Amino acid sequence: MTGSARNFLEFHDIPEAGLRSIVARAGDLAKAWDERAMPQSLAGKRVALIVDDGGWRNTTAFDLGIQAMGGICAHVPGFNAREEIGDLSGYLGNWFDMLVIRTKEFATLKAVVAASPVPVINARTRSNHPCETLGDLAYINSRRSSIDGLKVVGVAADANILRSWAEASIALPIKVVQVYPERWHIGDAALINKRFRVSTDMGELTDADVIITDSWPSDATWEALAGYRIGTDVLDRLREDAIFLPCPPVTRGQEVTAEAMAHPLCQSRAAKAFLLHAQNALMEWVAT
Template sequence: MPKRDFLEFHAVDAAVIDHLIDRAITLATLWTERRMPQSLTGRRVGLISDDTGWRNMTAFDLGIQAMGGLCTHAPVHLGQREATADLAGYLQNWFDLLVIRTRELYNLKALAASAVIPIINARTSSNHPCETLGDLAYIKQQRGSLEGLKVCGIAPDANILRSWVEASLILPIEVVQVYPRLWHVRDPALANANFRVSEDMDEIRDADVILTDSWPQEREAADLAAYRVSAAQLDRAKSDVVFLPCPPVERGEEVSDDALLHPAYKSLEAKAFLLHAQNALVEWVLEER
């Protein structure tokens, strides 16, 4: 059977995503009850991070151990001293799975092409599929369904928004990027009927989910002030809207302080599902077939 990589959200079937989301919801209950299945017993996972950030790699480490697996952090840097094919050969001598957080998606794809063991993308500068998978699991747990979901991404063309656009390629959801034209997603590989761009903040009025990401480094603050999410903006949205600003939040830039006190703010609850979704993903990738 072919190995199961998870490099881009849309590189797996919608049925697989549905399974992972439902399994994540089940694992969330088992986690709360401290009854985690030992389905990773005997499995050896290498954790590699040559990028900043801590949430999802910590969750991978904790989740793998809680499900009976063995994991270790390997101080590997892709695309530097050692050839990618050589790295793949050495690492697959020891591990059943590699979970990698790195900057360049093409380095991750090159490693996956050389390795006989599966690779999970823990984050790149191009996409962040595990983050989106966790958010979707939380949303489905709250709503009961993802059918017809409208997601407003008040964010530039960057990894968080891109993973939601990847999801729109295979799931029955609508994703709208609301941002100045300069930072619109224009990648033809992501174009699809479920994704569109806009500059109109009125799009949030009927959104089910509102997400944000950091402002671009090169910008004039006045140009983006209209796209700052505040409590007043959230009051214009649906009463059950879910507001998911991407951590770390830059208060006073993409998000105002009062927005984080609004009842719609659910990042703390949603990010708990990052652990559960990643547990489901590792379990599926290593599933005996």
């Protein structure tokens, strides 16, 4: 964990026991949400929501969740290039109990944490997106009653979504396999561990519990990636209880076909509901 505060910059910033408690708590909060009986766990807490790179899904969920649990959410404009990050962090720490930040560079978050007197949550960077993975794991746990021993196959390039799954394999007993052409394999030594590996073989999907995708890299050609597109022909060969989670924004016709989005194994919409619940559970944990 970074420093003494309960920061969440990378998935493995939180010990396994903490992650398990958050994932389980997300299931409780999902029920409370449906019953319109949310606990007021953030009552009296002031949370800054800083969006520095666009996006809307998880930041909207943060805003809604903070209010639903009794907290105060203030939208703060993106970082001012004329002021030092350390100075800004200190100023915000005068007013807020927690900072939730969506920004492009992971280094920006590190600089904020180094100077912030209050906890910081990573709402997304170009390097990783731990809240997205946390939400997916909470959904998977709600379906399977466990996340132990999962085989997660990421048909995706080295980018923020897949990197957060690799981070998760450091902290949790899940296996993650990247299946993609070698040119786009993850090579970051900080993410390599005994539960993460790379492959070019689409046969890895056959016994997968979970399949995730991400947008095609901008420097890719159709010829290079056509064999890694997920269509109904691929999904029909998977296990009946497999969970297919194409990562939004989905580019139909590239990483997935339009038909694959309507396949029974595709559970993206239901899973993304848990983004709210997992982030709420995370904020509870951070605020404790």
